[in-house]
Amino acid sequence: MLTRVKVLAATGATALVGGLLALGAPAPAQAAVPDTIPLKVTNNSGRGDPLYIYDLGTSLATGQQGWADANGTFHPWPAGGNPPTPAPDASIPGPAAGQSETIRIPKFSGRIYFSYGQKLVFKLTTGGLVQPAVQNPSDPNRDILFNWSEYTLNDSGLWLNSTQVDMFSAPYAVGVQRADGSVSSTGHLKAGGYSAVFNALRTQPGGWGGLIQTRSDGTVLRALSPGHALETGALPNSVMDDYVNRVWQKYATTTLTVTPFTDQPNTKYYGRVSGNVMNFTNGSGAVVTSFQKPDADSIFGCHKLLDAPNDAVRGPISRTLCAGFNRSTLLVNPDQPDTTTANFYQDAVTNHYARIIHAQMADGKAYAFPFDDVGNHESLVHDSSPQQAYLTLDPLG
Template sequence: MLTRRSFLGLSAALTGSALFSRPVRAEAATPDTFTLNLVNEAGSASVYATVTGTAPDGRLVLLKADGTPYYPASPASTLTPLPEDCALAVGAGRQVSVPKMAGARIYVSTGEPLDFFLNPGPALVHPSFLNTSDPNFTRNWSFAEFTFDDIQLYANISYVDFAGLPLGLSLTTASSGTRTVAGLPSGSVAPIAAELTAQGANWAQLVQNGPDGRVLRVLSAHHRPEAFSGYLDGYLDQVWQRYSGQDLVVDSQNPALGSFTGRVRDGLLVFGNGESFAKPSTADVWSCDSGPFAIPAGSSDARRAIVPRLAAALNRTTLLDNPNQPDGEDPARFYQNAVTNHYARIVHSKLPDNRGYAFPYDDVTPGPDFSGAVIAGDPVVLGVRIGATAA
């Protein structure tokens, strides 16, 4: 199984921390390029996109304003402005041809293009939603992710970092029609902010407003770990107490691995294959990749299977009630605990098809797809609706 981080090839320069399991499809070789169709539904005549990723030979690649590939040279100093114009003016709509690239992002913004910089390497300095001194911080922008290789085109909408400018996806293939992901409807971000603020406590700290006072974006809780220190402690204590006297069964959903049975012993959740997990902190649950949920190099396939399913159940606060993960999960019971990942709950409540990553392992499922991904080995057109309208 591949993780989302390895599949997309995200570098340390990127701020996203999402991880998930995704199988490789055994299909015929993909075409050399696909068509990216950018559709402007943002209500602004000034919409821009920047496409960047890693070429098959390992070089940094962007598309220039005319749509042709550009491979930057390493600059002499950090934070060197990008020497080429790589802002695709979308207008009412724009189509460009995209070559093979991994760990790629399609950044979109309204009003003005985003600023990108180069560090020696070259390494691209991506826009920041956390650094208030970044020139892009107060701009209205978002992104979709994709990897396009010899096996398939994989693309997804992610709210793992934040919910901002709405995007929708569609993927038209040569043999199997068109698949769509609705994304957040236009005008969703302000209601998300209002509902989070109404939760009280520190949830309002996730809301970022623009210079005009309007809501720009709403951050995932894992970007404000200090605000939620101890938030899940009571729930985690109950989980650890329950499974000190009852088995927890985790289905890897991989026939080659099967299921793993564990119990809490001496403070550790220990599975029969020897994998063990300390009780996580709230920050570990929100991020899905720290503390006991870290997956260092050389980790077993079992650990790589168990971590996503534990982290998903804790974000959805279903682990206490369901000892058969994720097979016994009922999506109607996700986020029903008073203490839960309210960011993920509210984001999902606004999605017309309930699809879009609201935390890193949001693709863990007993059946329905919550991930907001489109995948095909014979891609023709990847559509991105900017300022997505309701499905």
């Protein structure tokens, strides 16, 4: 089973680089994954400005944070400072529009950044790498068009995803070539989907157009995730209150049944609300965990009051609740998780950012909030014996 661990976005402090942690049995010896694999980067953006690629993360061989060059050689970050000091230039020149370039990626848990026109600014504190935090208007990367993919490559294989957990920006798709030569890919938008996302946000009542960030020349750069929009004040903190209140009212008299594991259908937990607390019991009636009434930040970030530790009880229940709140399925189905997409985002109070992005994906899959993988609706490719990975940069409109 794959458990996705949310990447903590930098907010002016040190942030851990790492998108995916693959948990499970080691790969068979005959399917050993090499120390590096090729990553083919194809620039279909149609843009004429320079492209820069970065492979940043935590080495699974040494446990150190650092970067990899085009050959897949790992370089640990030097010591940082306070205030933060400039990081070494880890950029790799990317292919021109209409061309491809192949680099190698090592066994990492990390991110592959790409930027158009300008190199990204990375700095180091005494605790490690400071990543871009463009919800902060003074972030030096605020006016750069960039995006990133998340991956883990280890002895059990490759997990590579496209992500909108922090923002929706320059479009791209990811892929993996399997041992039999077949290729699996995800992340492409529908034709016209890039502009359609921004247009839909602009016309969505309630301040959702405030998620969009533009440059002074009018260039649209990105849409922040709603959690970051709460930080900037673009969305009010009360944006999810009406839905939460209705959920709390319903489950004061009705039982919410959570079956968090598809391969363990007999493992069930039962939630009932008492005051501001939802208590979950097991089949014996013992309380196993409790949740305070969540606010919008907890819901959009799947953290704080909906914290999800990597354990066997609270974490799985929390991720199920998180998906139910973001997709607004908790009122229409007392058995969760609800993986019937017809029920997703049907309430007027919902995560409209996630709704709009999923609607414009060619295969319907995205990582629009941290536990969008509940029910396998995430934009992820995985293979235990990857021959090659792919990063395809798509047109912006």
